[in-house]
Amino acid sequence: MLKVLVFLPVVGAVLMAVLPVRRALPLWQVAMAFALAALGYALWLAGQFDPAGAAVQMFESQAWNRRLGSYFALGVDGISLAMVLLTALLSLIAILVSRRMEEGARLYFLLVLLLESAMFGVFLARDWSLFYVFWEATLLPLFFLIDRLGGVNRQRAALNFFLYTLGGSVFMLVALLFLYDAAPGHSFAMADMAEGGRNLPLNTQLLIFAGLFIGFGVKMPVFPLHGWLPLAHVEAPSPVSILLSGVLLKMGAYGLIRAAETLPAALLATQDWLAILAFISLLYGGILAWRQQDLKAMVAYSSISHMGVVLLGISTLNVTGLTGAVMQMVAHGLTAGMLFLIVGLLYQRQHSRDLADYGSLVGKAPRFVFFTAFALLAAIGLPGSAGFIAELHALVGGFPRWGAWIVLLGLAMLIGAAYSLRVIGRLCLKGEPMELADMTRTETMAAGLLAVCVLGLGVWPAPLLDLVAGSVGQVARLFGA
Numbered sequence: 001m002l003k004v005l006v007f008l009p010v011v012g013a014v015l016m017a018v019l020p021v022r023r024a025l026p027l028w029q030v031a032m033a034f035a036l037a038a039l040g041y042a043l044w045l046a047g048q049f050d051p052a053g054a055a056v057q058m059f060e061s062q063a064w065n066r067r068l069g070s071y072f073a074l075g076v077d078g079i080s081l082a083m084v085l086l087t088a089l090l091s092l093i094a095i096l097v098s099r100r101m102e103e104g105a106r107l108y109f110l111l112v113l114l115l116e117s118a119m120f121g122v123f124l125a126r127d128w129s130l131f132y133v134f135w136e137a138t139l140l141p142l143f144f145l146i147d148r149l150g151g152v153n154r155q156r157a158a159l160n161f162f163l164y165t166l167g168g169s170v171f172m173l174v175a176l177l178f179l180y181d182a183a184p185g186h187s188f189a190m191a192d193m194a195e196g197g198r199n200l201p202l203n204t205q206l207l208i209f210a211g212l213f214i215g216f217g218v219k220m221p222v223f224p225l226h227g228w229l230p231l232a233h234v235e236a237p238s239p240v241s242i243l244l245s246g247v248l249l250k251m252g253a254y255g256l257i258r259a260a261e262t263l264p265a266a267l268l269a270t271q272d273w274l275a276i277l278a279f280i281s282l283l284y285g286g287i288l289a290w291r292q293q294d295l296k297a298m299v300a301y302s303s304i305s306h307m308g309v310v311l312l313g314i315s316t317l318n319v320t321g322l323t324g325a326v327m328q329m330v331a332h333g334l335t336a337g338m339l340f341l342i343v344g345l346l347y348q349r350q351h352s353r354d355l356a357d358y359g360s361l362v363g364k365a366p367r368f369v370f371f372t373a374f375a376l377l378a379a380i381g382l383p384g385s386a387g388f389i390a391e392l393h394a395l396v397g398g399f400p401r402w403g404a405w406i407v408l409l410g411l412a413m414l415i416g417a418a419y420s421l422r423v424i425g426r427l428c429l430k431g432e433p434m435e436l437a438d439m440t441r442t443e444t445m446a447a448g449l450l451a452v453c454v455l456g457l458g459v460w461p462a463p464l465l466d467l468v469a470g471s472v473g474q475v476a477r478l479f480g481a
Contacts, residue, residue, distance in 0.1 A: 138248065245336040
């Protein structure tokens with residue numbers, strides 16, 4: 001069942017490569033068809049999933065190399081299913097808003113579908129060797145999407161992204177080989193390596209966790225491993241930024257949760273240090289976002305701050321905090337996707353990302369005004385949005401451990417409110433009125449779909465909370481929570 005989801009976008013990419021058409025519109029229609037099929041299939045899988053059932057469901061495994069202990073093993077739990085649904089939705093949005101893509105359309109849609117397949121594989125893999133293969137497989141489509149179709153400094157951004165990610169992956173690979181050696185069955189199966197990892201001495205667990213944290217921390221990204229992010233976001237095509245911020249950053253957080261299952265003693269020993277890094281990321285990302293004039297750079301730095309909330313939730317090691325981390329992964333994916341969508345549409349019309357080049361859009365582009373204000377208010381966790389539910393869980397989960405220090409989360413929220421209200425004031429309230437073509441029907445549909453999801457999870461979060469409750473509870477029980 002899960003193989004179909006993983007390889008469905010690959011079939012679309014192959015078809016894209018051999019289609020004898022030159023115009024961009026038929027290519028876009030084919031990509032849309034496969035993205036819709038992937039989302040529909042992911043929703044069907046969600047309907048088959050039993051939140052009260054086994055921890056890992058729909059498990060399937062086929063030997064790659066029995067002697068090495070490597071298997072093509074796929075399975076889904078509540079956390080990975082939430083990420084799969086997010087991936088399918090944002091991939092559809094990214095393709096939907098790429099309708100005007102003309103130059104290099106075949107290569108663009110082919111690479112986006114391959115990227116979607118690799119992201120599905122990361123979240124569904126139940127074997128660390130397979131996880132690593134899919135993890136690395138996301139690197140190539142992104143490199144070429146930025147290098148071939150990005151902005152003025154695209155070569156530098158692509159190389160920066162490639163070297164940072166590949167460097168982090170080397171540390172992760174060495175750590176996985178240490179875990180493989182400790183696994184009782186000498187296999188890469190996640191369950192087998194987790195059993196071996198939990199029985200290792202604390203110092204060995206810390207060493208292995210350090211390698212995994214570098215690999216996952218680069219992707220999240222966590223301060224000070226964030227150097228690739230702002231440049232890559234600024235130079236990537238805006239639909240690619242939707243996937244980069246909405247899904248790729250979540251791969252690092254997802255991997256960190258899987259590392260927590262495998263090396264619980266290391267997580268307990270480094271709990272406070274992880275919280276310190278989370279607070280630094282929160283404040284550092286928020287302050288730098290506040291200082292940006294480039295709208296894309298502002299959203300990129302705000303992502304560092306928001307992923308700090310995810311790291312804080314994970315570092316609580318309790319049910320409430322971990323639930324907040326997963327909820328923030330989904331909430332940030334939706335809000336960051338909407339912000340990059342809006343910034344990309346503004347750039348298409350004005351050919352500038354500098355806030356100083358914009359004036360008030362009130363009365364001229366009402367759809368832009370509404371969705372800009374909505375996305376920025378949702379990003380700061382306004383009550384009624386999904387981000388509010390996530391940050392509330394992180395705050396409540398962290399208070400028993402760190403007490404008054406958790407007020408730093410509130411300070412980061414205030415900084416986020418400062419840069420969000422600055423942009424809202426410039427584009428929606430004050431300044432010289434400017435002429436700008438409003439959002440088209442297709443663009444409004446894409447932004448509206450994301451807005452409905454953000455508002456729906458903010459007003460009625462129970463379905464997502466119920467979906468992840470069993471998986472989060474299983475992780476928290478490893479730490480006595």
